[in-house]
Every structure is written in structure tokens, then in C-alpha cells.
Amino acid sequence: MSAAAPVMTDRVLTPSVKLRRPKRHWTRRQLLSSAVLNTIGIVFFVLTLFPVYWMVLTAFKPQGDVLSSTPDFSPLHLTLGGFADAIHQSPFFWDYVANTAIVSVATVAISLAVGLLAALALARFNFRGRKLYLVVLLAIQAVPQTALVIPLFFTLQRLHQLNQLSGLTATYVVFDLPFAIWMLRGFVQSVPRDIEEAAMVDGCGRMAAFRRVLLPLIAPGMVATSIFAFIQAWNQYLFAYVFMQQNDKYTLTVWLQTFSTNRGTDYSGLMAGSVLYTLPVVVLFILVQRKVVSGLASGAVKG
Amino acid sequence: MIAAEPGAGTTAPARRRSRVAGPAPLKRLHARVEWLPYWLLTPSIVLIVVLLGYPLVRLVETSFQEYGLFQLFSHTTKWNGVANYQAILASGSFWDSVLRTLVFTAACVGLTMLVGMGVAVLLIRLNKVVRTAISIAMVLAWAMPPISAAIVWQWLFANQWGVVDWLLTALHLGHLDNLDWTGTSPFRAFCVITMMIVWQAVPFVALSLYAGLTQVPTELYEAARVDGASAWRVFSKVTVPLITPIIGLLTILSLIWDFNVFTQIWVLTQGGPNGGTETIGVWSYVEAFTGSQFGLGAAASVVAMALVAVMSFYYVRSLVRTGEVR
Numbered sequence: 306m307s308a309a310a311p312v313m314t315d316r317v318l319t320p321s322v323k324l325r326r327p328k329r330h331w332t333r334r335q336l337l338s339s340a341v342l343n344t345i346g347i348v349f350f351v352l353t354l355f356p357v358y359w360m361v362l363t364a365f366k367p368q369g370d371v372l373s374s375t376p377d378f379s380p381l382h383l384t385l386g387g388f389a390d391a392i393h394q395s396p397f398f399w400d401y402v403a404n405t406a407i408v409s410v411a412t413v414a415i416s417l418a419v420g421l422l423a424a425l426a427l428a429r430f431n432f433r434g435r436k437l438y439l440v441v442l443l444a445i446q447a448v449p450q451t452a453l454v455i456p457l458f459f460t461l462q463r464l465h466q467l468n469q470l471s472g473l474t475a476t477y478v479v480f481d482l483p484f485a486i487w488m489l490r491g492f493v494q495s496v497p498r499d500i501e502e503a504a505m506v507d508g509c510g511r512m513a514a515f516r517r518v519l520l521p522l523i524a525p526g527m528v529a530t531s532i533f534a535f536i537q538a539w540n541q542y543l544f545a546y547v548f549m550q551q552n553d554k555y556t557l558t559v560w561l562q563t564f565s566t567n568r569g570t571d572y573s574g575l576m577a578g579s580v581l582y583t584l585p586v587v588v589l590f591i592l593v594q595r596k597v598v599s600g601l602a603s604g605a606v607k608g
Numbered sequence: 609m610i611a612a613e614p615g616a617g618t619t620a621p622a623r624r625r626s627r628v629a630g631p632a633p634l635k636r637l638h639a640r641v642e643w644l645p646y647w648l649l650t651p652s653i654v655l656i657v658v659l660l661g662y663p664l665v666r667l668v669e670t671s672f673q674e675y676g677l678f679q680l681f682s683h684t685t686k687w688n689g690v691a692n693y694q695a696i697l698a699s700g701s702f703w704d705s706v707l708r709t710l711v712f713t714a715a716c717v718g719l720t721m722l723v724g725m726g727v728a729v730l731l732i733r734l735n736k737v738v739r740t741a742i743s744i745a746m747v748l749a750w751a752m753p754p755i756s757a758a759i760v761w762q763w764l765f766a767n768q769w770g771v772v773d774w775l776l777t778a779l780h781l782g783h784l785d786n787l788d789w790t791g792t793s794p795f796r797a798f799c800v801i802t803m804m805i806v807w808q809a810v811p812f813v814a815l816s817l818y819a820g821l822t823q824v825p826t827e828l829y830e831a832a833r834v835d836g837a838s839a840w841r842v843f844s845k846v847t848v849p850l851i852t853p854i855i856g857l858l859t860i861l862s863l864i865w866d867f868n869v870f871t872q873i874w875v876l877t878q879g880g881p882n883g884g885t886e887t888i889g890v891w892s893y894v895e896a897f898t899g900s901q902f903g904l905g906a907a908a909s910v911v912a913m914a915l916v917a918v919m920s921f922y923y924v925r926s927l928v929r930t931g932e933v934r
């Protein structure tokens with residue numbers, strides 16, 4: 306909620322109001338068109354929110370209410386039974402939670418550590434091959450996962466890393482690292498070089514200037530990057546689906562997919578499972594989504 | 609584990625160097641070739657080469673090999689020249705998947721951009737309550753992991769107790785009880801998949817365009833109004849040209865993302881009914897992991913990579929033009 310607010314400040318709206326004011330004789334028509342627009346807006350709001358609402362509502366509904374020919378849209382008869390079903394659906398549920406968390410955190414740690422070094426090089430130095438490296442980073446983000454899954458499967462199989470969290474982490478890093486480098490580079494660039502140089506003139510070594518001056522300034526950016534990298538790893542499906550074939554080694558995404566295949570009529574359990582899996586991502590995402598939008602818009606409007 | 613080692617190994621020398629560089633850093637900056645940036649890049653380059661470069665080489669290699677379960681377990685190599693490519697190019701189902709991917713991508717991107725633009729313009733003119741409500745709903749839809757989105761949409765369109773069937777019947781749009789949305793007609797299945805993709809893609813596009821729109825200097829609008837331009841002319845002659853770079857970037861990003869969609873299709877239809885929703889990615893996956901024809905799957909992936917490379921070229925170029933690659 307608060308994350309979305311800064312994107313849409315009041316300041317933004319005043320100009321268009323000012324523009325409309327001179328045309329007084331249009332007021333009635335404008336009122337009408339504003340009512341029409343707001344109605345369209347409300348319809349769009351309902352359509353956008355409904356799938357999320359339906360997921361949450363179904364998760365809290367008793368089994369009997371879910372399987373009714375006339376759906377009940379009101380949140381009146383709620384139960385936690387669906388969540389109990391979800392957690393007990395597989396004896397390995399907590400293993401899946403642990404697997405997903407471990408792989409995601411490890412991926413973030415590696416991507417952030419390695420990514421920060423690269424970001425410093427790219428943002429603070431001019432060297433031969435810099436542009437080429439940037440272009441490669443961007444190009445990597447277009448590589449389809451389905452293309453990498455075959456060769457990575459061979460390699461992991463040969464190294465006996467199938468069904469291993471370490472092997473899965475390595476494959477997640479492929480997609481998290483380039484993105485982490487790109488995002489961190491932006492944050493380092495946004496700190497003026499003069500600040501560090503001033504510290505170095507004052508006798509700080511380069512390392513000290515980095516640790517005492519730059520690092521505190523880019524810390525929020527590092528948090529944001531970590532969160533995005535975490536979400537990306539948490540959402541991964543294909544690699545885990547192919548590489549983790551023992552049923553105690555699944556991640557939550559693979560578990561949800563098998564749950565969905567074997568759900569029978571247990572929709573409230575399945576939706577409760579989705580809610581449990583989705584909730585951390587949504588909370589984290591709300592914290593950082595503004596950074597994507599503002600980052601993209603800032604450089605992109607050219608007068 | 610593979611991933612951790614090169615990273616840990618190369619940070620130490622990088623730190624040692626920087627300590628040497630400490631005393632007279634400013635002079636050093638201009639004096640001679642600096643090795644520090646290269647040291648800093650080494651861990652990431654090692655990881656990218658090992659985890660991405662090598663697999664890509666391996667993919668191309670495999671596409672020229674006969675590679676089945678026997679080769680997988682015996683670790684033997686059997687080259688077969690361009691036979692895999694000949695096979696897929698002669699295969700009707702492969703060409704169908706290429707065509708399907710292109711149409712599906714175009715439909716998703718077209719709808720996403722149209723709706724996204726509409727919503728962005730709408731957001732500017734709405735009252736604050738509605739605007740905030742829409743933003744919240746969009747962020748929630750955007751934040752949903754693809755797997756959750758697919759599972760929820762499966763439930764929305766379920767052929768028993770599905771709420772969409774109920775709604776369409778209640779609105780007298782046909783007697784649609786127990787309509788199988790994803791299991792009988794590929795076209796209907798694609799409709800569901802497309803709607804789901806667009807639902808999740810619109811928020812990013814709409815909020816980005818909205819942010820872009822709010823950055824257009826208001827004097828330009830005022831000037832256009834003073835000159836007597838109509839609302840549509842102001843939009844098409846002032847607004848759109850100014851946000852063209854961001855429209856271009858969003859379009860090309862959407863093209864890449866939608867071309868590469870796998871999870872949602874796989875969860876909703878597994879490429880069915882009768883392969884009717886197989887995109888290139890799904891086709892390649894099915895050949896490799898269901899049919900154990902890894903060579904064929906690899907060849908299809910190489911074709912997909914070639915198509916992505918074209919889009920990627922325009923993506924990089926548009927970022928270079930907006931000054932992102934500095």
C-alpha cells in the first residue's frame with residue numbers, strides 16, 4: 306500500500322485539473338465522463354483483484370462451501386481447515402519449506418556478494434570491455450530457461466548433483482546474478498563519486514572509503530536487490546521440477562504443482578497451500594516494487 | 609557448492625590489491641591500466657562462464673548429437689550432424705509450435721500494451737480512492753508467483769464448481785456448466801492462458817507508463833491546449849512521442865518474457881490437449897524429458913534461442929539509446 310503511494314503523489318494530478326478549469330461550459334459533460342471513467346476503473350479493479358480474493362477466500366472456506374453449485378462470495382463462514390489440509394497433504398511439507406528457503410537464501414547470498422564486486426567495477430571504473438560486459442548481462446536475461454534445462458540436467462547428472470540443494474542453487478544463480486549485478490550497479494552509480502574521492506583525499510584508503518562511505522549509502526539498494534533476487538529464486542519452478550525428483554527434495558513450487566495434480570476436490574486445501582507459499586513473496590514484493598517502476602521511468606522519458 | 613568456490617577464491621586478491629592502491633588513489637586513477645576492476649569482475653565472469661556459457665555450448669553440441677537415455681547413462685557421444693535439425697524442420701508439430709508461439713506472444717504483448725496504456729491514462733484521470741484501489745490490486749496481481757497464478761486460474765476456470773462457468777451461466781451467456789476450458793479445445797485453453805498472462809503483465813506496464821506520463825512536463829500540455837489541440841491530439845502528438853522510449857522498452861521486454869513463458873502453460877495444460885498448446889519451449893521440453901530425445905529438444909531450443917536473440921538485440925539497443933548502458 307505504502308509502496309505504491311509514492312508513485313502516485315497528489316502533485317501529479319494538479320496540472321490536469323488546472324488545464325480543465327478554463328472550459329467552464331464543459332463541466333457537466335466532464336462530470337459525466339468522470340463518472341464513466343471511475344466506473345470503468347472500478348470494473349478494472351474488481352477484475353484485477355478477483356483472482357487474488359478468490360484464492361484467499363477459497364483457502365478459508367469449509368470444504369462443503371467450496372463444492373457448491375452457487376458460489377458464495379462473502380467472507381462469512383471461514384475456517385482454517387484448508388490450511389491444516391495443506392500442511393498435512395505431504396509428510397514432507399516442512400522439508401519443502403526448508404529446501405525452498407535454503408536454496409533461495411543461498412542464491413541471494415552468492416548473487417549479492419559476487420554481484421556487488423562486479424557492480425563496483427562497472428559503476429566506478431572505466432576499463433576496456435566494460436560496455437561489452439553490460440551488453441552480455443542484458444542479453445543473458447533473455448535466455449529461455451527451457452534452453453538451459455537440458456545441458457544443466459546433463460551436467461548436474463554427471464556431477465551427481467541432481468536432488469542436491471547445492472546443484473539447484475548453482476542453477477538459480479545463473480538467472481539471479483546478472484540481474485543483481487545490473488540492479489546494484491544502478492545503486493552504486495546513484496552515489497556521486499565525489500563523496501568517495503573526498504574521503505580518499507582526506508586520507509581514507511580505497512577500502513575504507515568503500516566501507517565507511519559507499520557501503521552505508523547503498524545498503525538500502527542492497528536490501529532491495531536481495532529481496533528481488535529472493536523472490537526470483539522462490540518463484541523458480543522448471544529447474545526444481547526437473548532436477549529434484551525425490552519427493553523429499555521438492556521445493557514448494559514443485560509441491561504445489563503435484564498437489565494441484567492430486568487435489569481431487571480439495572480446492573480449499575490447494576488454495577490454502579498457494580496462500581502459504583505466496584504470502585512471503587507478496588509481502589516482500591510490496592516493500593520493493595516501487596523501485597522497479599521508478600527505476601524504469603527515470604531514464605526513459607526523453608524531452 | 610560449485611557456485612561458492614570461485615567467488616570465495618577470487619575476492620581475497622581483489623582486496624589485497626585495493627589495500628596497495630590505498631595511499632595515492634587519485635593519481636593512480638589516471639596513471640596506468642587499472643587491474644582492480646578486472647579483479648572485481650573475475651568472480652562473476654567465472655560464474656557466468658561456468659553456469660551459463662558452458663551449458664550453452666553444451667546445448668549446441670547436443671543439438672548435433674543423437675542423445676537418448678543410453679547416452680545419458682553411458683556418457684557416450686554419438687554425433688549425427690544436422691539430422692536433428694532436419695528432423696524438427698520436417699516435423700509438422702514443431703512448425704505448429706513455432707507459429708503458435710509467435711501468435712501467442714503477439715496476442716499477449718498486444719493486449720498487455722493496449723490495456724496497460726489504457727489503464728495508465730485512466731489512472732491519471734481517476735479520483736484518488738479508485739486510483740489507490742487499482743494500484744493495490746495491480747501490485748497484488750503482479751506479485752503473484754507464476755505457479756500460484758496458474759493454480760488459481762485453474763480453479764477459476766475449473767469445469768466443476770468453477771466460478772467463471774457459474775458467472776457466464778448466470779449472465780445467460782450460454783449454458784456453460786461443466787465446460788472444460790483447458791482440456792478439449794486448444795483455442796479455449798490459449799484464451800485462458802493469455803488472459804492469465806495479461807492479468808499479471810498489465811500492472812508492470814501500466815504503472816511504468818503511468819510513472820512515465822507523470823514525468824511529462826506540464827507546460828507542454830498547456831502549450832498544446834492554448835494552441836487549441838483536442839485531447840486526442842494532445843495525447844497522440846505530445847504524450848506518446850515523449851514516452852516512446854519507455855513504450856519501446858516495455859514492448860520488447862514483454863515480447864521476451866511472453867515468448868519464454870513455460871510454467872503457466874505447463875501447469876495449466878502440460879502442452880495439451882493433443883499438443884495444442886505446445887509453444888517451442890514446451891515442445892523442446894516434451895521431446896527431451898518425456899520422449900528422451902534430448903538431441904531434438906536441444907535443436908528446438910537452439911532455434912528458440914535464435915529467435916530470442918533477435919528480440920534481445922532490439923532490447924539491448926533500446927537500452928543503449930535511452931542511455932542505460934553507460
